[in-house]
Amino acid sequence: MSEGDPWWFTGTLPDDKSAGPRDRTPGGGFSLSFLASGAQQLVDMAKQVIVAPHADHEVPEQHGDCIICRGQLALGEVRRRPDAPNDDVATGAKLESAVEWIHLDAARPAASGSLADRRLWP
């Protein structure tokens, strides 16, 4: 990546006339500093408005009025112990005590003309 390329760009832009330094002022695009600044503000505000009440929330699903708990659940995230495996996506075995799991009926075969994609079914 050359010096004039944007932070997200991988490769070279031999034919791109817009490859020069870009305007990162408000309304003209973004730079990491803006994002970082925004993140800083978010954390500051979160500390004041959100984090303090959340500090006592051990079980996110029991605090539906807490934005952090709801955010965790919406993103499939739950807090994990330091020694827990570092899963790349939200995985099971985290909300077992809270979710009322449903025993699913035996799967019914697809009707003729179904849109079902079963190409990777066993």
Added chain:
Amino acid sequence: MLKRPRLLILSGQAGAGTSSAVLGLRESLCGSGIAATSVDGRGHVSEIESLVDRTVAAAGLGTTAQALPRVLSGLTGIAGVLAVHEAAERGDCIVWDAGETGGLLRVLALLDAARSEAASILPPLIAMRAARSLSAVDRAAWQGILAALRSVRAMLDDDGTRVLLVAVPDDGLEEFLADRIGQLSLMRSACDGILVNRVPRNGDGWPESWAEPRRHRVERLRGRGLPVIDIAHLTNDAPGKTAFRAQAGRVLDVARVPRPFPDSIKERDDGGFDLHVHLPGVRPDHVNAGRLGDSLVTEVAGLRRQTSLAPVLTRCEIQGAGMDSDWLIVRFERNQSLWPEAL
């Protein structure tokens, strides 16, 4: 109406060559006269996370509150979304290096939450803005982030967008694809094509005992009708760029797989309700479902999606559920104590 650029999203197994594929495709597209741009929003993820970690530590938050950075890890997705949003102004085609598929799923979850569960994440930012606590620059930044989330969400729904999984033909290939294709479906997306990298060709001198099972796995996928594009394992092309460039045309020709339909509710004759959740491409044995308060939790191969129940369903009890073809159908019956006649 402005024409949106075509968006190719590449994501795959760690070490499968996603970044090489992105570069090879972009170079090939540019060589064909298409103004293509490649983006990789991961470059600053560590900086963003470090910033959040430092701030949380400086704020003296306790152990429990250290969960905050994990919530904000959505910023990793935001970085990629911002990059795509900005790149949309630069050309006709964007090749997005979304990295490992787990990360892409996280981005899709973020975008889905931004659309359907806005009350879960974004309103506090708006509320903060309304409170005029942020500087003008930061307000502009957050406004831009919100705009980027909206525009990239729209790009994902566009007919010109394709999602391609990048994998290698090792043992476990089918399991990987079954998991990830199902999880993409759960996140209201789909896999439009599969780039299988490092496929040893006949006559290239590879030990046949090693090469044949790999070729067989690819042929098996192809035999199942999956949109497979195999990338040759060239002995003198370590980064794989040459091999990827040769297949750029096939990538562009990949058809778009229909995306899942929105959830729908049907009232039954007995007064109960059926909630239909479309999960095309998901193996039934990979699906779990459960209720968490007023939300439905749907799990596919360990990945969970939580959606708020419609008000009418919050006053019901779940009778049961099951997969019917490519639909998860959850049966609800009225909780009589919560309906008007009982009040």
